Amino acid sequence: MDALALYTQGRYWEALLLAQQQARVQAVALSLLALGQVAEAQALLESWQPQESVAQAERLALLGFAAFRKGDPATYRRWALAAAQIVQTPLTLYHLGLSLPPADGLLALQAALDRCEGPPEEQARLAYALARTYRRLGCLTEALSYASRAVLQAPEQPHYRLEELTLLALAGEEPLPALERSLPPLLAHAAPGVRYYALWLSLLLQGMQGQESPELLEALLRQNSSPHQPYDLPLLVLLFKHRPSARPLLSRWLRAAAAGSSPDPLPQALQSLAQGLWHYPRPEARPLLEAALPTLQTEWAEEALRAAAHLAALEGAPLPEPYRRMAQALRPEARALFLPPELPPPATPYLRTLGAAHLEGFPALRPRSLELLTLLLAHPEGLSGEALARALYPAPNPQALKSELCRLRQQGFEVQPRPYRLCTPIEADFLKLQEALQHHRLAEALSLYQGPLLPRSQAPGIELLRNHLEEQLREAVLRQPDPEPLYRLTQRIPDDLVLWEALLERLPEPDPRRPAVRAWVRRLNAQYR
Structure with missing residues (x-):
């Protein structure tokens, strides 16, 4: 029997105790995940059998997230979708939004934030997810706005602050040394994931200032025990490719990543991009960069810009849209990390x-x-x-x-x-x-x-x-009968009810975007009524 049924029967104390127990289990699981103790969080969640549908759905979403942390994004996407189909809460929509490709996930996250009336911590979590999603779409200004909102609503959360600092490094105006001075507490944080992110950001900031940091590179690669998920390799190649002291270590890491290749398309594309940048400007770079670009275009716009810029330079052609616009949004110190020196100005x-x-x-x-x-x-x-x-x-x-x-x-x-x-x-x-x-x-x-x-x-x-x-x-x-063009246009004209209703009509039932599209149609109907 769930807490609501107990409450309706007048068994108020039992209902309250059950709700508190479920909230406590979820809070412990979230803490374990934040500390990088994924196996412990997974074991706790698997042993927990909540009775309420909300708790069941959120447990399933967290189990999917634990699978993602262990290198299984397909399971994360499948379970996040199942959780959102049981009940749409800020937490289930948060995980649905993060598990989908960014253009699809953006819709779920916007719908979740729009309907979220919970405490500031819940709103901050959704704002952080929107910051990550907008960044993956190459919209750095929007990403920075949501990251700053997350920090204001939950200043104690280190990942929110690290995301804001990264976006400030890429597209802000603050002096880079000032951003560096924010990192020491994060470099000493108890959570391994926070320390790793802070190390990565230290490398980025020092590379943007032209500083040599082979010892930081060694510390970073020593902490990353998953070469089959080479999310950081393209940037590291650009920072250390021409530094003799770091080349052997980086070359070894590239070989390890190739040996443990992931079946997921995004790590494969990032690995191809890293290899292409390693060989650039030699001819063998071209097929690697071309192979990486299609997946990166839909999954990670920052790295798509790197691939497109180096391909354009190999061809002696100007950088095409929308990458030209993305490059224009970067601060000057960041531009050199994306655009090769051979890239010609537009004719x-x-x-x-x-x-x-x-x-x-x-x-x-x-x-x-x-x-x-x-x-x-x-x-x-x-x-x-x-x-x-x-x-x-x-x-x-x-x-x-x-x-x-x-x-x-x-x-x-x-x-x-x-x-x-x-x-x-x-x-x-x-x-x-x-x-x-x-x-x-x-x-x-x-x-x-x-x-x-x-x-x-x-x-x-x-x-x-x-x-x-x-x-x-x-x-x-x-x-067009195909819903994909319609979906893309709704992202650019978000207040057009006719487009949203046509999209809802054309999306098949199993499509993971249907819950968020339905919520958006309801919102616009209420707005125009």
Whole structure:
């Protein structure tokens, strides 16, 4: 009999005692997992037979997590899904979100945080999971926001602070020595996993500052007893490949990783990437990098950027989107860890407008100049001064238009009058999106669409172009019977109820995303009601 049944029968003290016992077992299991005592946590969970459905589901999720910690992600995913199908709690959705590929897990985690009304510790755990997931998707700004939220809500949790410090190292503005000064307490932590993460972060920070750290590398590799899960190898190769004192140790670790290859695709891809970086720039690097890229694109965007950047350098080609955008988000000290020195700058300036606004290859432009540039690119045939003024300003202002055109020319752009036409060659993401839709290349279009066109702009011509692009993309996706394009678009247009309802209708029953999609549909229905 579960606690709720006891309570309804008036057996209040028995109900309270049963609930406390179950909460105590779960708390002990979580503590053991945090300390790295996976076998002990697994034994405790296997001996625990809770009666309540919530406790049964959360026990199953924790057993799956213990399996993951022992190198079995497939079991983790299977049991996390089974737990979420029994009952959706913040803990079961947390583990479902982490066990799925990041683009799929993001949905479950957002739904969990949206409905979480528990204590700050529960909300912090979900914020931390979202930080990890956004980081794996290459969205470092969003990841840092959630990591900082987790630290504010649960400052005593070392993994939250380490995640925040790592993201600050990659995309923050704090001085690197200041980040290093935060590490000594974490390097002396009781949990082996925390000490290992802190060691890894020490290596990262010292490598970004050009410091030699072979003794730290030896300490790190000595602590990692699982060469069949080479999650750290690509970065270590980049940091120590050219340091003679560290090469024998790193070479031995690469051989050990190859000998104990995991059946899971992500460790295999990371191992291929590490081997490719080890051989770069020799010809044998290319097939290794090409083999690694497809899995990394869906599972770990940071390492996908490394693979794509080195492949582009081997081919003498510019870095493609969305990796160019990811590289732009990195702080200068971090960029060298991702981009090889041989990588050439883009041959043609590239204008990003979808989800953000930035022009590569020119000095920074004012928002109004970016709007004007976008309108000129959207109309290669040219626009009259009157039409351009109507498209740029809510109330046409020919004098302001002349001033803006003058600024654009002073920045180095060639603009011919009567009609106004841009003669400087520029590539733009929205133009590539239009071309992809025109030629029915939906996968390419979805990859290019990172959000609304110049989302902060209120220029009439930009709003018209923004709505037209979004509607074209929506129609193309809704015509497809395959739910995957629809799922990808919901991540970019999260408040479109029509898209979510169509996705719920097309997802098969066993699909692990259905619980989170259903929750999202309910949320939007309540919001629009």
